[in-house]
Amino acid sequence: MGFSPRLFASAFHVTVPVILGYFPLGFAFGLLFVDQVGAGWVYAFLMSLIVFAGASQFLAVGLLAAGAGIAEIAAATFVLNARHAFFGVSLLERWRTSPLKKIFLVYWLTDETYALITSLKPPPDVEETDFHLLIAGINYAAWCAGSLAGALAGEAIAFDTTGLDFTLTALFAVLLVEQVRRVRxxxxxxxxxxxxxxxxxxxxxxxxxxxxxxxxxxxxxxxxxxxxxx
Amino acid sequence: MNGYILSAILAMAAATVVSRAAPFLFLGRWAAHPAVRFLGKATPPVILTLLVLYCLKGVSPTVPPYGLPEAVALALTVGLHLQWRNALVSIGAGTGVYMALVQSGIMSAVI
Structure with a gap:
């Protein structure tokens, strides 16, 4: 079984709202990283490629710029990701697939991907796990592409990023509003x-x-x- | 310098992998336990409240512009999100207005 164009098209269709969020946020991260950390675009792109945790990456820009210790940065990343440590458990029962696909599903699972996966039904005669895997992969690609574009733009153009770090404050405020709605x-x-x-x-x-x-x-x-x- | 950044990236990647995989590896059989369910519900509000506070820790209400840019941008972000629930619009508008306020220095000028 392969990833048919039809499967790709339906996964792409449902994830457009997330792409529209991940690309600009990734762009802002790339821009901020290059300007405030002072390391090259490769490092911004590399961080998105292998860490893939938006809030932690924005937080890391501030910590790296301040010269924080590696242990502190790792602990902050862990705590930040652990806030949704519990939500993936319910999905494990549903994913009956090869270990390799499971690894990518877990690695790519973010707030937004989880929200999409749990609120959508795959189109008829489409394998559910492959549908989930494609949604997660497309969102990952959007975040990485945005980071790369932002980091390259930040190196090419002199841009005053003062205040751009408010993206993180606004992101947390939005997530907090969602929690207030949910927890009541x-x-x-x-x-x-x-x-x-x-x-x-x-x-x-x-x-x-x-x-x-x-x-x-x-x-x-x-x-x-x-x-x-x- | 670059060794420092690289070590940080690798440490972050390890922390992320552990935090994403741990629940699948260890929580599976405990997922229905009342304590796990309680913590799963209570932890996100606690951590997000502290993250917002952490972002605002450098704001001093006694020094001009008295945290006004943060207050204005935060009110806009939350207001837009309550209205439309579109995260990109809320974050984009809040950040844009904040950047305009701090880069122009308009708040300090007005006060």
Missing amino acids: EPFPFLLALAAGLVTLAVFGTANMLLISITLALILVVADGARRGWA
Whole structure:
């Protein structure tokens, strides 16, 4: 069985909204990376090719520009990705395919790809797993192409990127709005806010992210255990 | 310099692979456990709240322009997203307005 043009066309059709988001965001990442980290376009492209985690990559630009430690960068990446560590589990049962295809499905799974896969039905007489694999692969390609174009543009044209890092703030704000819609319970948000403000007051801004997330997660586990995980 | 960037990229790739594969490798049989379900629901709001706060940690309300560009751009981003729920529009408009505000210095001039 191969990837027929018809399968490709239907996967491409449903993923257009994600491509329209990933290409410009990737472009912004490439531009910001070249300008603020000061390393060549190859590194921006390489990061998109092998890391493929948008929020972590934007965060890494700030950390690399500040000369942060490798362990700190890796820990921040892990924590950032772990926020959706639980959502892929439900898909594992559905993917009955070769190990190689499974590896790519897991590696390419992002928020947006997950949302597409779980909300769409494949067209009739199309193999579901191949449909998912193509959707994920097209989104990956859009992100990498955007990063490459942005990084090359950033090297070719002098561009004032002051304020472009707000992309990350806006991205998190949008994801937070989605969480508020979904969770409809103020407690976890207020708990996190309190943990963050306490961390800033006690430890200042250095390592704020890791300290506050650790503190907040301890509180979440304590609260969950107290309530019997209900 | 380039060795530093390369090490960071490799460390990030490893962290990403671990965070994406771990749930599939270890959580499979625990997916239905109440504790896992509870954490799966409670963790994203907590982490995203802290990430927004982290992005804003350098803003000082006591120094001009008093965090006004951030406040304006954030209100626009959230408002647009509540209205249309199109992430690209919300992020693009918020970032564009923020860049215009900080590059023109208009907020400091007005205050």
